[in-house]
Amino acid sequence: MSAEKLQPLLVVEDDLALQKQIKWSLDGYESVLANDRESAMAQLRRHGSPVVTMDLGLPPDADSVSEGFKLLEQILAAAPDTKVIVLTGQNGQANALKAVAMGAYDFLAKPFEPEVLNLCVERAFRMHELQAENKRLQALQASDAIAGLITRDPQMLRVCRTIEKVANTNASVMLLGESGTGKEVLARGLHQQSNRSNGSFVAINCAAIPENLLESELFGYEKGAFTGAAKTTPGKIETAHGGTLMLDEIGDMPMPLQAKLLRFLQERVVERVGGRQGIAVDVRVVCATHQNLAQCIKDGRFREDLYYRLAEIVVEIPPLRQRVGDAALLAHAFARRFAQEHGRSLTLADDALRAIEAHPWPGNIRELENRIKRATIMADGSQITALDVGFTDADGVDDDRSLDLRLIREAAEQRAVLAALARTDGTVAKAAELLGVSRPTLYDLMHRLGLKT
Numbered sequence: 001m002s003a004e005k006l007q008p009l010l011v012v013e014d015d016l017a018l019q020k021q022i023k024w025s026l027d028g029y030e031s032v033l034a035n036d037r038e039s040a041m042a043q044l045r046r047h048g049s050p051v052v053t054m055d056l057g058l059p060p061d062a063d064s065v066s067e068g069f070k071l072l073e074q075i076l077a078a079a080p081d082t083k084v085i086v087l088t089g090q091n092g093q094a095n096a097l098k099a100v101a102m103g104a105y106d107f108l109a110k111p112f113e114p115e116v117l118n119l120c121v122e123r124a125f126r127m128h129e130l131q132a133e134n135k136r137l138q139a140l141q142a143s144d145a146i147a148g149l150i151t152r153d154p155q156m157l158r159v160c161r162t163i164e165k166v167a168n169t170n171a172s173v174m175l176l177g178e179s180g181t182g183k184e185v186l187a188r189g190l191h192q193q194s195n196r197s198n199g200s201f202v203a204i205n206c207a208a209i210p211e212n213l214l215e216s217e218l219f220g221y222e223k224g225a226f227t228g229a230a231k232t233t234p235g236k237i238e239t240a241h242g243g244t245l246m247l248d249e250i251g252d253m254p255m256p257l258q259a260k261l262l263r264f265l266q267e268r269v270v271e272r273v274g275g276r277q278g279i280a281v282d283v284r285v286v287c288a289t290h291q292n293l294a295q296c297i298k299d300g301r302f303r304e305d306l307y308y309r310l311a312e313i314v315v316e317i318p319p320l321r322q323r324v325g326d327a328a329l330l331a332h333a334f335a336r337r338f339a340q341e342h343g344r345s346l347t348l349a350d351d352a353l354r355a356i357e358a359h360p361w362p363g364n365i366r367e368l369e370n371r372i373k374r375a376t377i378m379a380d381g382s383q384i385t386a387l388d389v390g391f392t393d394a395d396g397v398d399d400d401r402s403l404d405l406r407l408i409r410e411a412a413e414q415r416a417v418l419a420a421l422a423r424t425d426g427t428v429a430k431a432a433e434l435l436g437v438s439r440p441t442l443y444d445l446m447h448r449l450g451l452k453t
């Protein structure tokens with residue numbers, strides 16, 4: 001049984017005696033040594049050390065601190081989470097402070113007590129670990145922070161984070177995205193996470209209601225205001241008092257109503273159709289549209305002043321075809337949900353998954369949801385096939401190899417090795433350094449990939 005692997009600690013020090021001393025005092029770590037900027041960067045690439053101790057005075061000009069600062073900058077650019085502890089000479093406090101301002105984690109003045117150095121390094125490792133864990137948890141939470149929203153796509157996770165951040169403000173939010181991308185899901189999520197979640201979430205689709213009815217739907221009407229107005233009825237805006245109002249397809253709102261909505265947003269008072277009294281209403285407005293509002297404004301179909309009232313925060317929602325891995329992820333989730341609803345046990349067959357991944361999904365998540373719903377009814381056996389999802393054999397399904405991790409890795413390795421050899425003009429030792437591997441490892445790799453030395 002091998003002993004537990006020690007954490008790699010990069011020690012950058014040009015004084016060999018001191019290098020040894022540091023290594024000896026920090027025997028709880030696997031010290032990786034470097035004595036100048038270039039070798040330090042090569043060691044960092046190779047071992048990915050989370051913590052670095054470094055001297056600021058490095059060759060070729062060990063009397064100045066310029067190489068040290070350059071190295072600090074390079075380390076933090078290549079691996080921003082690295083915890084760098086700067087070891088300064090006596091009277092080096094100004095440089096130490098400058099290093100911390102540049103992003104160094106801590107500093108120690110030489111000569112230092114081994115125990116103090118140990119403590120400092122231990123804290124740095126722990127901080128690095130905590131931050132990594134924190135990041136991991138944040139990523140996990142972000143994907144299910146909005147109820148009912150399934151995604152692992154980085155762009156979409158950013159959208160979720162934006163929604164979470166603005167939820168507790170009163171800023172008006174404009175959601176832009178193709179039909180079926182989840183604008184309503186996000187608007188509901190925004191409401192749920194806001195301090196208005198005890199109030200109602202009221203959505204109205206401005207494109208689905210005939211122009212002559214939209215006004216009374218939004219603002220309500222008094223009894224007898226028009227033929228058929230048998231009793232006084234509050235509008236959607238009033239119903240959303242204390243909560244959130246979602247105006248879906250705002251781009252389709254007729255111009256006269258846009259003027260009335262603008263007045264409401266300025267005064268926060270509604271007047272029912274046929275009414276004479278203003279009613280104060282407190283709502284947070286979220287709008288959505290698949291239209292290009294800038295073009296609508298240019299064409300004179302949408303008021304610019306209303307746009308700026310409604311779009312304090314603009315959130316662009318990517319279409320499904322741009323989300324990495326989401327189509328398959330959602331398909332599995334929908335298949336599980338609908339199969340359960342039908343009391344069946346169903347999984348997606350490989351050909352169905354490949355077809356789902358290859359399809360551009362113009363109707364986005366709604367289209368995918370509908371197709372899987374239909375498929376769970378159509379499937380004969382225990383598997384949903386591509387045919388059940390409505391794809392024929394000729395629907396551009398890629399072959400099996402497209403997700404073979406070994407082939408993908410090999411292709412990536414080949415690209416990196418070729419690029420490193422090209423950059424170093426064929427010098428294997430330098431290419432190995434660039435790649436962060438030893439020379440024998442690179443030779444092995446080249447042999448395996450069939451590349452000539």
Ligand SMILES: Nc1ncnc2c1ncn2[C@@H]1O[C@H](COP(=O)(O)OP(=O)(O)OP(=O)(O)O)[C@@H](O)[C@H]1O
Nearest residue numbers: 148149150151178179180181182183184185365366
């Ligand atoms: N990321 C997601 N995870 C799970 N379900 C989703 C997701 N996005 C959308 N859906 C589902 O897809 C359907 C369409 O979503 P939604 O109505 O929010 O889209 P929309 O952009 O508002 O569409 P439209 O512009 O046509 O009104 C809904 O049934 C919704 O529950």
